[in-house]
Amino acid sequence: MELKGLEVIYxxxxxxxxxxxxxxxxxxxxxxFAAIIVSTLLGILAGVGLTVLKGTVRYLLVGILGFLRAIPVIMLIFWTYFLLPVLLNVDVPAIATVICALSLIGAAYIGHSVHAGMIAVAKDQWQAAFSLGLTKKQVILFIILPQALKMMLPSFVNQWVSLIKDTSLAYIVGVAEFTFIATQVNNRSMVYPTEIFLFVIVVYFIICASLDFAVSILPKCRLFHSK
Structure with a gap:
């Protein structure tokens, strides 16, 4: 990087x-952060639904998740921005529509990950839990789901990192996130695009690497170890 380029960034x-x-x-x-939290909660609910629901309701859920996984993220952001105000009959901030779109996309992928983790748990554990007199809800909440979440944590991290990177698509509805602001700075200077966008790459790398590191130490926490 040239010193002038570093000066522009500073x-x-x-x-x-x-x-x-x-x-x-x-x-x-x-x-x-908001998209990660909401998508994870919705994804867990969707994963449980894929595991326990039967018949038409399950096929409907599979169809919805498949639709969300099939459409491009940028199109979902675009249509959410125009659709939510019509459905709710109120002005919805662009930031909220982006979070909503990213949450739905993330939930679709996380839901299938949770489902895969739950069916990977040995059937003997389901049977043993039922033999102890636990209800189906208790078995899922206290025995099956914790094991599935721990098993699928690496898959969750991959999806969370994708959500962080996908926030850069918010420019389509005029949200002034980091890459949008960096583009504005570049348009003003016009001569240091390499330095400015290398800085963008470094910042995204730090954010994603920090998330990866934080999650990597979770299995070492007492919360993830049975007594």
Missing amino acids: NNLSYMMWGNFPGGIFLTLLMS
Whole structure:
């Protein structure tokens, strides 16, 4: 990197961090965190549904998840931005529509991961739990689901990282996330695109690597070990 390029990044660091608040790196982190939480909760519910539901309801759920996995993320963001205000009859902030779209996409993938983890648990454990007098809800909540989540944690991380990167697609509805702000900075300077977008790459790498590291130490926590 040229020193002038580094100077451009330094001079615009605050703007790239916050934008016209909320924006920039802060907004990327905010949308990523919200989408990860919501998609994980919805994905767990979808995974349990795929495991326990039967008949028409299960086929409907499979169809919805398949549809969400099939369409491009950028199109789902675009249509969510225009569809949600019509359905709710209120003005929905663009940030909320992006979080909603990313959450639905993430939930579709996480749901199938949870389902795979639950059916991978030995059938003997289901039978043993039922023989102890536990209800189906108790078996899923306290025995099967914790094992499945621990087993599928690496798959979850892959999806969470994808969600973080997909926040960069929010530009289509004018959300001033990090790459949008970096593009604005580049358009003003016009001569240091390499330095500016290498900085973008480094920031995304740090965010995703930090998430990966944080999750990698979870299995060592007492929470993930049975007594």
